[in-house]
Amino acid sequence: MPIPFSPVLWLLALCVLIQLCYVGYYFLPFAARSAAAGAEPADAAGGPVSVLVCAHNELENLRRLLPLLLQQDYPPGFELILIDDRSGDDTYLYVQQLTQYYPNVRLVSVDRTPDGLSPKKYALTLGIKTARHEQLLFTDADCIPATDQWISQMQRGFARPADVVLGYSAYAPEPGFLNKLIRFETLLTGAQYLSFAWRGKPYMGVGRNLAYTRASFRQTKGFASHIRSLGGDDDLFVQDAVRCGLRVTVQAEPAAHTISEAATTWGAWWRQKRRHLSAGRSYGLADRLRIGNFIGANLLFYFTAVGLLFSQPDWVPLAVLWGVRTVAIWVAYARLGRRLDDQLPVAWIPLLDVVYFFYYLALGISLFLYRNLRWK
Structure with a gap:
């Protein structure tokens, strides 16, 4: 006698199938790509680069970051532009002291932001306008490069050739469940935007590790299309770059990573993620569908599985589908972690x-009900 499968069970099977498609087409092929695959020769780094860091009251982080940037091994040379965005601490004095010893360190001070504009985007625009080199590399004040080859590795992405280079930024491991959850979210987000871009469907990057050319910034008209939105100096810029037909590539080797310290409280992470997710409303329809299908299939799987727990005839197929999905994500996320050294x-x-x-x-x-956001 055949097992009387319910329509809900078929819905659960569809959710699993969708997730397996993402795992099989995006995640596992990207994770299996060796570090050497498509690697550029050692002399492919290109010309000098402008490294830009925007900071608002980040003195202690800058004391850790800037010496590591100045120690980068990049023979073509680089300038380091620190954009002091209305800081009330001693950021200005600290960077001024560095400029006396390091001629490649430059300071851009922002005293005020025009009403209605995103403070960070306005500050970054001023910094980009003062940059002397064509290739621009961005990170945040609360990050550090994973190695002294960070600049060199990220710049090799331009040799493919490309106009925009997407990097990966991990969080440092610390004890506690919250740290593990933040790192899992970062890994899963990285798996999506890196593997989608690798498959020719770029939709975002992270400002903690992102590079593009001055020509790209001019072609997209900078941040003009979203200058009044708080977030999106990274992902919405990539959206504009794709609409303009610019070439986007991925540089995901461990030596090209940056590392940050994760939020230590649930409230801090909540505010951070609200700010990041708010930009998603401006994504293109195809990107929203691609991301939404992945997120929706996972959520629907859990809701459907919980409902089937109360249907005794469906317990066996439920256990089979749950097992298949669990093994698939276990393998995929473990391999992605090895691929990204995270x-x-x-x-x-x-x-x-x-x-x-x-x-x-x-x-x-929360974003649907309460849309108020703020920059630091």
Whole structure:
């Protein structure tokens, strides 16, 4: 006698199938791509580069970051532009002292932001206008480069050739569940935007590790299309770059990463993620569908699976589908962690997956109900 499968069970199977398609087409092929695949020769780094850091009251972070940037091994040379965005601490004095010893360090001071404009985008625009070199490399004050080859590795992306280079920015491991969840979210987000771009569907980057040319900035008219939106100096810029037909590539080797310290409280991470997700409303329809299908299939899987727990005839097929999905994400996320040198304890992955998607749902509801955001 055949098992009486319910329509809900077929819906669950569809959710699993959609997730397996993402794993099989995007995640696993990208994770399996060796570090040497498509690598450029050692002399492919190109010409001098302008490294830009925008900071608002980030003196202690700058004391850690700037010496590491100045120690970068990049023979073609680079200038380091620090954009002091209305800081009330001693950022100005610290950077002024550095300019006396390092001729390649330059300071751009922003005293005020015109009403209605995004403070960070306005500050970055001023910094880009003063840059002397064609290739621009960006990071944040609360990051550090993973190695002294960061500039060199990121600049090699331009040799493919490309107009925009997407890098990966990890969070440093620390004890506690929140740190693991933040790192899982970062890995999963990185897996999406890097593997989608690798498949020719770029839609975002992260300002903690992003490079593009001055010509690209001019062609997209800078941040003009979203200068009044708080977020999006990275992902919305990539959206504009794609609409303008610019070439986007991925530089995901571990030596090209940056590392940040994760938020230490749930509230701080909540505010950070609200700011990041707010830009998603401006994504193109195809990108929203591609991301939405992935997020939606995962959320629907969990809701449907919980409902089937109360249907005894469906327990066996439910267990089979749950097992197939669990093995698939276990393998995919573990391999992505090795590929990006950002590995999580494998045993934690199923639990982190559950918590992350329901946290994501709560964030979406929060953004729909309360849209007030602010920059530091």
